[in-house]
Each structure stands twice: as structure tokens, then as C-alpha cells.
Amino acid sequence: MSKVQIKPVRPVFPSPAGLVTSVDAEGRPNIITLGEIFNISIREPVIVGIAIAKPRYSHALISASKEFVVNLPTADMVATVDHCGMVSGRNVDKFAAYGLTALPAAEVAAPLIAECPVNIECRVLSVQEIGDHDLFAGEVVAVHVDEDGVTPDGTVSTSSVDPLCFMNWEYWTTGQPLGRIGFTRRE
Numbered sequence: 001m002s003k004v005q006i007k008p009v010r011p012v013f014p015s016p017a018g019l020v021t022s023v024d025a026e027g028r029p030n031i032i033t034l035g036e037i038f039n040i041s042i043r044e045p046v047i048v049g050i051a052i053a054k055p056r057y058s059h060a061l062i063s064a065s066k067e068f069v070v071n072l073p074t075a076d077m078v079a080t081v082d083h084c085g086m087v088s089g090r091n092v093d094k095f096a097a098y099g100l101t102a103l104p105a106a107e108v109a110a111p112l113i114a115e116c117p118v119n120i121e122c123r124v125l126s127v128q129e130i131g132d133h134d135l136f137a138g139e140v141v142a143v144h145v146d147e148d149g150v151t152p153d154g155t156v157s158t159s160s161v162d163p164l165c166f167m168n169w170e171y172w173t174t175g176q177p178l179g180r181i182g183f184t185r186r187e
């Protein structure tokens, strides 16, 4: 099989399609859809990265408040996720427009989205200008999961939270599990 070089645009996939909440100085909440959401430091401490372009209203809100919440939607929330990525909170109250429920967070002013089964509260540690987006590194200060989305050993049950993926400008579901990490060591 020969290889063909292509123009590199958003070359790494899949990523989650998530909804990130923030608040303005009066506490009014906003939501932005992000594909660029990733783990940076995974245990000690737990740090999540998000990449946001400067013109986004959420960029201004998170830069000022230094807090955000990553809300991971289920695959059936795909239309809401798309809507939240098509309009700006400068013009639209996205909670009201898309019938979403804001719940108070434990540690930050930005709200949780009740309809999303996983909600990750973050405090901004650093902001770096990198290329056409800015990288916000957020220390995770609390994580909430729907009761029926937690396994008996306290981890997230992937199948019940049914995460939404983003790749090649399309939304995807995650498909079937293929094996737990390290499964080849037992072969």
C-alpha cells in the first residue's frame, strides 16, 4: 500500500465532542462546543487541557474567571452539541435556547450541565498562545458522574455514559470495546 501526503488540518482523531461551561462577571453562564479537550496530567495532579480560539466569547469568559467545567455529553445529545458550536453566547443564552439545565458546581462558579453524565470542574493553571488556538490547562478540582454511570469500583462506566466523538468534521459514537489496557500481557 503506497502512502499519499495530505494537507494537515486537525490531523489527530478521534477526540471527544464536549460542552465547556463558563460564567461572566455577573454569573451568567455560557456553553461552548470543543473538540480540543484532552488529558495532560492524569493522576497527580489531574490536569485537563482545552484549546480555544481567541475570538470565542468563552475565551474571554474563561480568561477572566480562570474557571471552566468540561461536560461530556452522550451521543444522543449530538444536535445540542452541534448547536452550541454554531452560535455565540454573546448573542444567545444557550441553556435557554437548547433546554439545558444548569446545576451548581461544587468548587467553581461555572455550572454543570445536568443532561451530561460527566462533569469535570477545572481551575485554570496556565494559558499559552499556541498557533491559532490558546491552550488553557485546568487543574481538576471535582468530577461528577451520573449515579448509573459509575462502576462498583468507582470508575466511569463507558457504555452507560455513551460518549460522543468528533473526527474528520463528523460526529461518531464509540462503537464496541476491544479489550482492557494490558490485555495482551495475559495472552
Ligand SMILES: Cc1cc2nc3c(=O)[nH]c(=O)nc-3n(C[C@H](O)[C@H](O)[C@H](O)COP(=O)(O)O)c2cc1C
Pocket (backbone or CB within 6 Å): 017, 030, 031, 032, 033, 034, 035, 036, 037, 051, 052, 053, 055, 056, 057, 058, 059, 081, 082, 084, 085, 086, 087, 088, 089, 090, 133, 166
Ligand atoms: C464539533 C465542534 C468542535 C469545536 N471545537 C472547537 C475547539 O476545540 N476550539 C474552539 O475554539 N472552537 C471550537 N468549536 C467552535 C465553537 O464551538 C464555536 O465557535 C462557538 O460558537 C463559540 O461559542 P462562544 O462564542 O459562545 O464561546 C467547535 C465547534 C464544533 C461544532
